[in-house]
Amino acid sequence: MQTRPGTRPRRATAKSGRPGMWSIRGPLSRNQYWLFAALGLLVPLGLWWIASSGAAVDKVFLPGPVDVFNRLVTWYTEDDLLSDMGISIYRVTTGFLFSAVIALPLALMIGTFRPVQAVLEPLTDFIRYMPAVAFIPLVMLWVGIEESSKISIIFIGTFFQMVLMMAEDVRRVPLAQIEAAQTMGAQKGETISLVIFQAAKPALLDTLRVTMGWAWTYLVVAELVAANSGLGYSILKAQRFLQTDKIFVGIILIGLIGLVMDQLFRLAHRKAFPWLHLRS
Amino acid sequence: MSTKISIQHVGKVFGEGSHRVEALKDVSLDIADNEFVTFVGASGCGKSTLLRIIGGLEYHTAGDVLVDDQPIMGPGADRAMVFQHYSLYPWLKVMENIKFSRRLKHGRENLTSADVEGASGRADALLSLMGLTAAANAWPNQLSGGMQQRVAIARALMGRPQILLMDEPFGALDAQTREVMHDLILHVHRLEKPTLAFVTHDVEEAIYLADRVVLMAPRPGRIDTIYEVPLPAEREQDMKHTPEFLRLKKEILARIRETSGMKTDQGMLDQLNMQEAV
Known part of the structure; x- marks a missing residue:
């Protein structure tokens, strides 16, 4: 078989023994990574644009990227997009923070003391299967229809999963690390604060990052409760008026905010736990 | 030399009912101040459990463990422990x-x-x-x-710490690194003078380091034989090739095999030995 000139560089790399990006768990340079990441975003965007530009497709059924962008602009200029985003971010982060602040000490106790685990884990496991949406009438009854009710829904949707995952993070701290401290004379409190908590921190931050995403998925549910602003509320209202383009804007914005927060968590992880990010 | 650690008729039972396992039964041993004792034995002989009991990380269900004539109450800074990893x-x-x-x-x-x-x-x-x-x-x-x-x-x-407990500390290291660590830990023992209890599954390591090698047997975990190591106090790597070292190593290995209670293992080893003989 003859070798065409164009194929020679590829053969050269194969000869050098350097594994290509398509070898199993092969390497990918930073530039290549961003190239593929951009592809992953631009290709669906292109497909969407092509699919929506056909004359056969009704705008109500599938608005194009341009329609959605225009709607974004009018939402920003005429309908106070920023305050919708602000109130939604406020609700999600407040519900999430309440959840985190209560879940953390509980998880430390569950993961450290077996009686606490026996009391709380089956109960939590039971509650977490209850659908957060179904709590809406109860929340309205008990908490009212103020801001606190929306925050409560996000709390209910996030808290129980968060406790269980964090307790698991705490339980995964290697026993040898705990016992080493004990044989150096560490008291119970010192073992928890200086070893167990410190050792679990990176995993706990990862759990926070993941559950933050879940908190966002409960936004639309939370804003079912007597809201008159917010991204989730706007999506619900747009549905009533068949403003499909606005639904698109709302969904995409929630996705983007989630992406930004996810990246902030990852950045915090790199800054806070440098020993876990030595090779990059 | 005065007794540093006194283990008196110690027993340890894990679990309850049908899950009951007798990990240690009537174990008695005195370890002298500044002595270096190594523990070997087939898996399940309770050597790590015994070490962890001295360290206060497990509690014994029978007998007494005294350090300087005081019963131990949980882990403490006088008994530092080195683990295999993590x-x-x-x-x-x-x-x-x-x-x-x-x-x-x-x-x-x-x-x-x-x-x-x-x-x-x-x-x-x-x-x-x-x-x-x-x-x-x-x-x-x-x-x-x-x-x-x-x-x-x-x-x-x-x-x-007055007592240093080591639970297979070099088990995950390669052979060359291990030899370096052996001389290092002997040096530490001379310099800092802790009483040293050291669990290993490497018989050569056990002999090279120790004043006494304690061989334990499984089901239930117990002390089988205690060997005095017939080597000078100052150890050198070359001693591993002396006849007395090799004789002791062979003797201990044979005894571990006998006490392991694993019929299949024994059968397999006999078969291998026969092949070697041929």
């Missing part, structure tokens, strides 16, 4: 790991300023003793397995 704190740099006990209330009690300065000097001394001076500011996960274990040993020595 015991370093990855969020602390090497020097901070070694100084960890200084963060504890226990380590800060009744301290004079001279003690504080002394401690800093001691950390430096341990660092250089272990050949870690260049790694003082490294993260543990940047170090090789051998270096990580040296950090763990230095950290255990920091609080000047």
